Amino acid sequence: MTGILQTQSGNGEHPTAAVLVIGGGISGMQSALDLANAGMKVYLVESSPAIGGKMAQLDKTFPTNDCSMCIVSPKLVEVGRHRNIKLFTHSEVKSLTGDAGRFTATLVRHARYVDVGACTGCGLCEIVCPVTQISHFPAPPAEGEKKTRARAKEKRIIRGPGLPQPTRSQKWNFSVDNSLCGMCGGCFKACLHGAVSWEKKQVAVIDQEKCTGCGACFVACPEKFSAIAIGQAADLEKSVGAAVHARSQLLKKEFKGTGQRDCIRCGLCVITCDKVMNISALKMVEEGIEAGVDICQVCGACVSVCPVNFLAIDQVTNKVPRPLLNSFNEGLNGRKPVNIFYPQAVPRVPVIDEESCVRLNSGACGTCASICGVGAIHYDHREEETEIAIGSVIFSPGIEVFDARIRGEFGYGLYKNVVTSIEFERLLSASGPTSGTVARPGDAKHPKKIAWIQCVGSRDHSCDRDYCSSVCCMYATKEAFIAREHDSSIEPTIFYIDMRSFGKNFDDYVTRAKDHKVRFVRAMVSRIFEDPISGDLELRYVDGSGARKTEMFDMVVLSVGIQVPKASKELAGKLDIDLDRYGFVVTDCYRPLATSRPGIFVSGAVKGPKDIPETVCEASAAAEAASASLAEARGSLITAEVLPPERVIDPEEGLRIGVFICHCGTNIASVVDVEAVTEYAKTLPGVVYAEHPLYTCSQDSQERMREIIKDNRLNRVVTSACSPTTHEPLFMSTLQQAGLNKYFFDMANIRDQCSWVHPDDPVLATEKAKRLTRMAVANATAGQPLAEQEFTVDARLLVVGGGVAGMTAALEAARQGFGVFLVEREGQLGGQLLQLQRSSDGRKFADFLGGLKEKVLNNELIKVFTSSEVVEQSGFVGSFETEIVTPSGGTRTLKHGAILVATGAEEHRPEIHGLGTLNTVMTQTDFEAALENATSKDWQHLRVVMLQCAGSRDVDHLPYCSRVCCNHAVKNARRLKSMHPEARIDVLYRDMRCYGLAELDYSRARREGINFVRYDPEENPLQITAEEAGIEITVVDPSVRLPVRFHPDLLVLSTGMKPRDAEELASMLRVPRNSNGFFIEAHAKLRPVDLPSEGLFMAGTAHGPKSSTESITQAQAAVARAATLLSRDSMKMSAIVSVVDPTHCAVCLTCVRACPYGVPFINDQHSAEINPALCQGCGICVAECPAKTIHLGRYGDKNIRAKIEAYSAS
Amino acid sequence: MITGTPKPIEEIMEMVEPYDNIILAGCHGCVTVCRVGGEKEVQVLASTLRLAREAGGRTIKIREVSLERQCDPEYVEQMRPYVGDYQAVLSIACGAGIQFLAEKFTTTPLLPGINTGFLGVTERQGEWSERCQGCGDCVLHLTGGICPVTRCAKSLFHGPCGGSVQGICEVDKSVKCGWQLIIDRLKALNQMENYTKFKPFKGWSTARDGGPRRIIREDMI
Amino acid sequence: MKSGSNLEKVLAAGHFSVTAECGPPRGADPDIVRKKAAFVKGNVDACNVTDNQTSVVRMSSLAGCLLIKELGVEPLIQMVVRDRNRIALQSDLLGASAMGVRNILCLSGDHQKFGDDPQAKNVFDIDSMQFIHLVRLMRDEGTFPSGKKLEGAPKFFIGCAVNPFADPFEIRVPRLKMKVTAGADFVQTQCIYNMKKFKEYMELAKREGLHEKVKILAGVTPLKSAGMAKFMRKMVAGMDIPEEVIARIAAEPKDKQADKGIEMCIEQIQELKEMEGISGVHVMAIEWEEKLAEIIGGAGLLPRPVVE
């Protein structure tokens, strides 16, 4: 770590190198990871039982259609297992004291009743728990009073179509213990089968021949005697509840598909009610079951244990049942009081719900504790308080969706087939309540016509949600798109006001959706009426031509907006940070991550609605902001990972392969017979262990895998699960933790390649899964241990581009303690912002830029090179070398560990509408500059037309949306209006994309009398003549549906933004740019500021059009990402690199010539050599080598041949 | 290096037709460098032969070996322990290597898998061209380092002939006129006086015209 | 007199000489040679007999020479080094001389690629320069190249060919000089169409004094049609036919183009006649021998002088 400040122990003079991150959604997780990977201790507090947040609930993500869970789950696991992140789930922040650099927080961990350390996440507790409702628990006995059971006054007999058909299947043996029998005859009276013989003062005797095993006698025997003994009941030694569950399961299996509707008089409901719940509301009678409806506590246990669905909850009680709903699935299905939040949850440990658990409320039941094999359930848990010392806080509690009930006209909550968009996400999700089938909640019918209604709880003054929620246009488009992928007969329609697809590649996505028959209608829906019989929905709206329309739909999705939850507002109050009237955290546009209280930073949608990549970006940025002032203490509170020594595998040692076939919940197991694949795997040569976990990737499974590797002395591991791209690193690190070289591993993707692509052919899908598993086993057999070399990291950062992003990045990196080289092509720092005048709050950019420039130039750690350009680039992450040409014409070689590209963008200046020739036509930037001196009389009554999308969203110019122009126009229009209220301003637009809180300025502009007229290049084109003589513009104003003519004094064009020329730089860095010239990020959702090559990052408008605030955020984010590398002492190189075996090298130069990266060279030992740090691992040289003497880690001929041979072996 | 090209597979199939159990021998020398007879080509040819054979209803067993060089007796001897177990050896070394195998293993038929080409250089990946004919009497010092024997289609010593057009030989549009190259080079070297010098008759006895050649260097024996 | 050939005599006497050529047949029929010889007879000072030109197999040039000699035409034997090594060349030289052939043209020969047998092995034991040297050695020293004495030295008027239009232009004159040094007595040029470039060439040759050391016979070939002109320009290596030449013949209607070609050829000969350093013309009327009289006569070069 050259150039990094020394780390210090906490001796009182230095800040605390720890950060409290509030909120475990994608924002909090990203902040936590970036901090923890850069040497900061992290405390991550999440109020729900598991991390993951909203993103875990989503099905797919726009605009790439990536599966949300698939991409977030590796992050969940990484956070869950990170040694420097301490996770507090089901917890809250109680208080915060102290100041920036040395806060003390008190955290409250709510009682979970399950020991997180002991629980394996097996989920058995949830399976055996019989409770499905929120019970009406009997009032506890008054002080000193003896606890007695209530007696039913209101009884109801539940009958089936026929009389009960008693079953003897899985029968328990009831017998009378003569020594205990009270000779009361209760059992004799209760028995409906005449199996009990009793006479007064005689011990009762049960005739086993006649007994059907219903247990009526057992229930009837008074507690004081308890003379009836049960034999042959599985799990009875655990508890009655466990035994009931065991028998119920067997009977359910037996009666499955038999159409049995009559009571089978198994007696499980009665036994449960009496012996497990201590209620005694049920009794077996000749005609069926007699329920004491007034004393029923409505827990639902009787219903859930009934093997034949004879009972229904509303039959057994006279109260209104209150089903327990699964909040993760948005209440679309039920859950148990003991519940694992969601299948991939981290930690995958259930929480017992205090409101509904019978044990916690009445002291009865306790079945879950009795069944838990590891004794993890403790009903005596109490909430705990922990005090932690931290230097900074990141506030990222996330958002919730708008309560659609407030918009009563849409009938949400009344009409069953009106759902919210988040509910629809769950309906689409493969792990959701319908397993990904699009079905109406009302009747499970497959809907054909589905309508999305936009702006429900957004851009709506009537319910105090004036802001735009930013994400709804895109998520609705995505949901419509994906719905059609699930069922191509679906006809989606989206009703919208403005299509705000303002992000990178968003417009293309909308176009693709249109191509996929998603219908877009620009209209506000006024009301929905339900057809009470069919459940279909009638929508009323006014279309573009002004006609009133009614249209029938099968289902309606309300695109609900997002808002700050009440709890978050309260927490903000405790933290003493300022919120705006909607509850969003207030920040300064130049310091976008800082809250009003020093030391507390903010990230994510809680500071304004935003999508995932922007959230991730902010999260990284917040991590940077939160750690910059703690940098001097970096590393003082963390522990390094210590891996057990690697077991050296003796070549003589036989193969010991372990195979794990993943269910992936139902993702795989619903199609592929995983048990059969597991059995098959056991037959493969060398396989000594095989099993099929529900989620192989879950934390508990990974811990288990580690144990299995050790216990079975495995020397190879194979998983057949999902995509190696996302999950292989996880499994490999588990191997390492078990002391096995991580390359003794292979993975078959039986999810994507079997269950997903062949859902309709389970038999063949299973065969294919076997084959893929066989191939993976063969490949693992051929596996070799590979070593990763370590090298020292140069802790300096090269920043290319000295605009606002580049300067911010340089300054922040320096604050983090890293040396910085800042290279700017132009003669002065500042970039495009030099052309602009004022921020949206009216402050002059020049002041801000001046301050920034001064700080950059005066910082000792930053070396600035203006009028300089990068001409040559080599090296690799952690150890780059870059040559620049300086103004003197000389070159300089800079050594550094990471690169940040911030080459920026500039205003597009197309030669249209007289721009460049007429002085009455100008761009927004020109206009903004002119406004600075617009004091003369001429301006007072000036007529200005602003033309939006002038050369944007236009295939002949810039095909994309430049994102900032609408806000830019609103800003300038309002400024002119404030200076000269008499001036007339007409803004001609296609969609006003004033996303997020910028919507507020847009609505203010409208109220201030600025006129907005919509046009459409196809359906409502503009007629523009711009000449010396004057300008004339004609368009049909859709609001009045009449042509209007403008004769402005000034025509202001919003022309958009185009990237600066960075073609050579991109090719030197070998990073891709999109067809518009913007750099392409490593992952559109989760790695928004990473470039695809390791060690390269980007920020600002080089990535895509954005505002200066967004650029600042990205710059800080990119520094955070770079800090995860630069803060390390050393790094490891990939082991998947080509290695030349010099024995047979013919020194023929084939590899030297074939390598696209120019890595191989001929060394002084007369052999080709490949620098492992530079090798990209493509294997081109391996395939070309005529002597076959180059080998590529795990992609050797031996491996590939093994797979090919295993493919065809039967 | 010595260059070569693969023989057409049909021709090789015909050669191996009588056999069911052969050795396919590559060489780590020149033919590896010119990518016609190295380990990779052994694998490709072996697979090809097995496939072709089996498609015709018969199988063939092929032992794939690659000798360090087929033109040195010590390396060739490495095959001796097992060569007798096979019906033939198909070699994809140069003609020298193949013959050397034939000499050493007198009772095993030797089959050539490549056509040996010339002494040449690599122009670029996948392109080689001739530079030397091994005439045994080098005159490169007089001709600007460019061989008139090899580079001129007519091996003229006082070229170019009238067929030289804009530096291109009349024999093949893709071949540069050797004499144009010589002249360009002599001019660059300021040695044009070498050009106008009359060159006496070349002695071809040191070339192949003198019969199979041998080099014996007493000092090295 | 080096050889005492008619051509040598005519040139020595300062006459503007004329040679033509006669390609032997693709067969053993001597009458074909005789028929061609009849067209030539009386119109030239010597007649070249080609040696498997363009590598197309024909009757041997020595046999052709003897056939035309029988008819009273002075033969000029062409010999290429492509097909014969130095042993065969020496032997044929002795034979030709013995049979009274006194003029020789020493050539490399076209590459076999263009002929009947592109698969043939070529020889090129010695090159044309060395061949000239060989003939002069035998004639003037009376020895074999091995140094052994000849039993009677062959007598030849030694000719060589030059192509003033081949590349690179800069070595064309030096190369002619080498040939002269090697022993060439006369030179026949490739057929000339680009008179401008030829004049340039001659200027350079004259600067070296070559026109005084060697007799330069300028090669001409009458064009039969514009098509032929275009074909030759495209297909024959080193053939330089300027655009204006083609344009001139192409301007004529098809049936008049042959006449135009002859007219142009005559004009060209007349122009060459006036050029300093040009000692004669070599008229290559390819497969058009019947027009020789018309051309040569048209140029005012008939009858041919007789020098004793």
Add this chain to the structure above:
Amino acid sequence: MLPCTGRIDESLLLTAFENGADGVMVVGCLEGDCHYVSGNIRAKARVKRVYGILDRIKIGPDRIRMYNLSAGEGSKFAAYANEFVEKVRELGPSPINLVRAGQARAVSQKEAT
């Protein structure tokens, strides 16, 4: 799965046929869009060579084909896979497999008698 189609070589492709493949599909990045700059172009040349070999040894050249796709073109991948499978189905089993099946039949008949 390989890091790049540039890793695949002719002998491995032929090995697949030796192991009874009726067809081999090589799927790489779009041309000009190779993650490793030129790997797919190299692969294309090698596939072409194998195509030639298969043609000459009468296995059938159309049993090998290279497709180019971007990572986001899942449905296109499916379409290509179906197209190629359909093509190979039309071609029928590889001659190798026919011969092997014939021999297996002959053996079993022999055993039966």
